[in-house]
Amino acid sequence: MDSKTLHFLSQLAENNNRDWFQANRKLYDAAKADMEQLVGYLIQEVGKFQDLGNIQVKDCLLRINRDIRFSKNKAPYKNNLSAGIGPGGKSSGKIDYYIQIQPHGQTFLGGGMWETTPEQIARYRQEVDYNAQELKTIIEDKDFRAYFPEIHGDALKTVPKGYAKDNPEIELLKRKQLFFMHQYTDKEVSSKDFGKQVLKGIELLKPFTDYMNHVLYNQGE
Template identity: 80%
Template sequence: MESKTLHFLSLLAENNNRDWFQENRKLYDAAKADMEKLVGYLITEVGKFQDLGNLQVKECLLRINRDIRFSKNKAPYKNNLAAGIGPGGKSSGKIDYYLQIQPGDLSFLGGGMWDTTSEQLARFRQEIDYNADELKHIIEGKEFKELFPEIHGDILKTTPKGYPKDHPEIELLKRKQLFFVHRYTDKEVASKDFGDMVVNAISLLKPFTDYMNYVLYEQPAEQ
């Protein structure tokens, strides 16, 4: 990405109001175009190893405007540019690859189980109880752990209902969220190889998102 995109986002963080934004609309338009170019590249390259259908850039980009209706923070804009890349785009309702560009070494690629229903959590726990090895084989692989070393998300303080405290996979069973993140420095984001870095990370994250999408959304319910 262009370094001027990170510069714009830094300025926006310091001047997060509508007047400044409108006065500097050209800077935002340039940053948005830079993000669109990156997302277009990712769609092309990821499409070589995953069927994304006829995915369009506009289906991936998230709005920079914040929903402030129920927030104490009334800043009208996000301090980042973000996209959800996967079949169906940001609104598919399934797990995708979430890319966020934010200065201060806060950019990251992430994906996983985050906002789930009680039914989906039950399906996940049932799968872990039945066969945890498939998931563990993915997330404990050497290359995966090098890029995604830590599980993020909330954990139950108590044992989930229906499972014994001494279950061999109790730590996975207690998970309410299971999300992985790879962070990028500003230097990496501004490098000419950034797009390829993200493609490589997505290729390593794909088996995990495939697994989670199957368990949460595609696996036939037991009769």
């Protein structure tokens, strides 16, 4: 990524209003083109080991405009550039590889169970209770854990209904969200091999996203 992209996003965070954005539209267009180049590279490379269908860059990029209708924060723009890469693109509704570019060390690659229905959480808990080893083999792999060192997201403070408190997998069963992420420094983002670094993370993340998509969306098929 061009260092100018991070600089633009940093400036946007300090001047998050329509007048400034329109006056600096060319800077945004350059940053967007930089993001499109990264996403295009990832689509091409991920497509070599996963069927992404015929998705295009535009299918993956998320809008920089914020939905402020129900938010107390009326800033019109996000302070980042982001994309969801996976079969169907950002609108598939399934778990994909989420990449967010944001200055000051807040750039990250992530994926996992985040916005789920009660029915999906029930499926997840049923699967973990039945056979937790499949999931644990993936997320406790040394290479995976080195790149994605901790679980992110909410968990119940009490035991979920229908499960015993002495269940050996109780901590996994408590999860309402199960998300992994790897953060990158601004120096890493601006390096020539940043795309390759993200690709490495996606390759490590794939077994987990495959597992979660099967559990949450393909149950009974």
